[in-house]
Amino acid sequence: MRAFETLSYDEDGALATVTLQQPRIDMRMVRELTAVCDHLEDDSGSRIVVFRAAGEDFLLGIDFKEFRDAKVMDIHGFNKWEKLCVRIERLPKATIAALHGRVVGGGVQLALVCDSRIAASGTTLQLDEVHHGFLPGMATFRLAKYVGLGRAKRIIMQCPELGVPDAIELGIVDIGVDDLDQGIAAEVARFGPTHAVSIQLARRLLNESYGTAFELAIGNFLAAQHRAITQSAFLDALQTDEDGRA
Amino acid sequence: MYRVPDARVASMFRAPHVRTRHLILPTPDEEGIPRETMGELLGKHRHGALQMGRDAVARCLDPLGLCPADVDYLCVVSSTGFMLPGLTAMFIKHLGFRIDCSRTDVVGMGCNAGLNGLNPASAWAAANPGRLALMVCCEVNSALYVYDDDLTTGVVNSLFGDGTAAVALRADAQDEPAFAPRILGFHSHIIPETWDAMHYAWDEAKGRFSFRLARDVPYVLGEHAHIPVTALLDAHGLKRRHVKHWLVHSGGRKVIDAIKYTVGIREHDVRHTIDVLRECGNLGSGSFLFAYERLMAEGAVRRGDYGVMMTMGPGSTIETALLRW
Numbered sequence: 087m088r089a090f091e092t093l094s095y096d097e098d099g100a101l102a103t104v105t106l107q108q109p110r111i112d113m114r115m116v117r118e119l120t121a122v123c124d125h126l127e128d129d130s131g132s133r134i135v136v137f138r139a140a141g142e143d144f145l146l147g148i149d150f151k152e153f154r155d156a157k158v159m160d161i162h163g164f165n166k167w168e169k170l171c172v173r174i175e176r177l178p179k180a181t182i183a184a185l186h187g188r189v190v191g192g193g194v195q196l197a198l199v200c201d202s203r204i205a206a207s208g209t210t211l212q213l214d215e216v217h218h219g220f221l222p223g224m225a226t227f228r229l230a231k232y233v234g235l236g237r238a239k240r241i242i243m244q245c246p247e248l249g250v251p252d253a254i255e256l257g258i259v260d261i262g263v264d265d266l267d268q269g270i271a272a273e274v275a276r277f278g279p280t281h282a283v284s285i286q287l288a289r290r291l292l293n294e295s296y297g298t299a300f301e302l303a304i305g306n307f308l309a310a311q312h313r314a315i316t317q318s319a320f321l322d323a324l325q326t327d328e329d330g331r332a
Numbered sequence: 333m334y335r336v337p338d339a340r341v342a343s344m345f346r347a348p349h350v351r352t353r354h355l356i357l358p359t360p361d362e363e364g365i366p367r368e369t370m371g372e373l374l375g376k377h378r379h380g381a382l383q384m385g386r387d388a389v390a391r392c393l394d395p396l397g398l399c400p401a402d403v404d405y406l407c408v409v410s411s412t413g414f415m416l417p418g419l420t421a422m423f424i425k426h427l428g429f430r431i432d433c434s435r436t437d438v439v440g441m442g443c444n445a446g447l448n449g450l451n452p453a454s455a456w457a458a459a460n461p462g463r464l465a466l467m468v469c470c471e472v473n474s475a476l477y478v479y480d481d482d483l484t485t486g487v488v489n490s491l492f493g494d495g496t497a498a499v500a501l502r503a504d505a506q507d508e509p510a511f512a513p514r515i516l517g518f519h520s521h522i523i524p525e526t527w528d529a530m531h532y533a534w535d536e537a538k539g540r541f542s543f544r545l546a547r548d549v550p551y552v553l554g555e556h557a558h559i560p561v562t563a564l565l566d567a568h569g570l571k572r573r574h575v576k577h578w579l580v581h582s583g584g585r586k587v588i589d590a591i592k593y594t595v596g597i598r599e600h601d602v603r604h605t606i607d608v609l610r611e612c613g614n615l616g617s618g619s620f621l622f623a624y625e626r627l628m629a630e631g632a633v634r635r636g637d638y639g640v641m642m643t644m645g646p647g648s649t650i651e652t653a654l655l656r657w
Contacts, residue, residue: 127571128571174571265344286596305585306593308551308589309593309594310552312554312555316555
């Protein structure tokens with residue numbers, strides 16, 4: 087892995103950790119996170135990826151000075167950021183967002199594309215884009231699935247700063263922790279034996295569940311289940327299970 | 333619709349994934365049953381192939397300002413009827429191809445055969461730069477139809493449609509006169525353990541040919557689909573994420589689903605595959621070319637994009653080709 091400027095990457099056995107080293111999203115960070123995704127997809131033997139931050143806050147949103155190539159404002163930076171979010175959302179690993187401090191704008195989006203979200207006490211989450219006159223990315227698509235349409239409208243249009251208890255109540259944070267390192271270790275343990283194939287398939291079916299008719303979804307499920315039950319991870323576990331019982 | 337007494341079979345004909353199809357259908361007898369002799373079915377293949385072949389050749393060559401006499405190599409792919417001499421000979425006699433045209437008939441290879449024909453056709457084109465090769469996939473699936481009470485027959489009769497597609501190939505320095513991809517390579521895969529999972533063979537007891545499709549076919553194909561795709565991409569140092577366009581055979585809704593989840597592609601990637609299935613049914617070997625036609629009509633392909641063609645059929649076979657525009 088090459089050296090990064092906007093983040094640090096660390097891999098310890100099954101656990102990969104991405105630590106953001108600056109509070110704002112810029113094109114360099116998008117490029118470097120994309121390179122991390124390449125590594126995670128192509129070369130990494132890790133099973134779980136944690137996204138966390140080194141500074142006082144998790145992420146404070148976009149740095150517009152460094153978010154475009156040309157002088158004029160255009161859509162391409164947003165497009166690259168959204169493509170990155172989809173990459174993270176589809177990684178062949180379980181993903182954990184470990185939040186602390188302020189989590190604003192794109193930081194919330196990054197948390198929503200992960201499989202689980204834990205937050206240190208004192209964490210606040212806010213989608214403030216609409217108050218600044220633009221839009222909170224594809225959080226406009228994802229948030230309502232987590233919280234329901236009415237609550238999503240309030241969070242996106244009124245931009246409240248949500249504390250951990252409120253965020254847990256809403257379902258955008260799963261667990262509040264006092265110590266983030268201990269919290270991460272506990273969350274990693276909860277994922278148990280993570281199988282890349284079943285994690286990816288289960289997540290994909292869940293993500294597709296709101297937009298697919300049942301008649302198509304059942305076909306998708308059967309195809310995914312066949313994929314799952316013909317892979318060695320499942321067959322080996324089944325064999326061990328049957329040997330144990332015999 | 334003909335008399336279909338079995339409710340399960342009738343529901344297959346109403347399934348939403350195939351809405352319309354083109355078929356050459358006989359007049360039913362007074363009981364509502366379409367009786368066709370083997371001879372009538374073979375005649376249907378011969379006439380249908382010539383009729384539809386003429387249209388497909390014109391649809392391919394006319395926009396390029398070319399005609400059959402310009403073709404130096406002709407490959408015709410078909411699995412819907414045995415003829416001797418074959419379809420290339422008949423096309424030369426009736427459709428205006430030259431008598432010195434080189435030719436290959438790919439017969440009896442089923443739904444995957446479009447890529448089995450494209451492989452030698454593109455090799456011929458590469459070996460003969462500037463000269464024109466044409467592949468015609470010619471499937472009169474209604475010439476395979478039989479009428480009986482078997483569930484499997486119901487599956488087959490409710491899935492397949494008639495359709496013919498042609499593609500022109502030429503090795504040129506520039507991609508003139510049309511914006512077209514280069515074929516970078518092929519990769520094949522066969523699953524011999526499932527040799528008879530899909531077959532069309534003589535049934536001695538019934539005294540006629542009958543089609544068999546084992547119910548696990550979609551899943552078996554799905555299970556293996558990633559193997560040739562990965563090998564194809566590895567050979568060119570590519571990953572799944574580098575492929576912008578997928579042109580998958582419209583085999584049926586279940587097999588498309590299975591491929592989506594094993595190859596790791598999305599509903600959007602198979603939009604044309606599903607569209608072809610809905611409007612035309614499973615067209616056999618030419619299906620993926622109908623998806624290609626829709627992709628090019630969409631106008632979303634950019635220079636430099638990679639694409640994968642993928643066809644599946646009896647054997648059980650998975651054929652793949654890598655394209656770059």
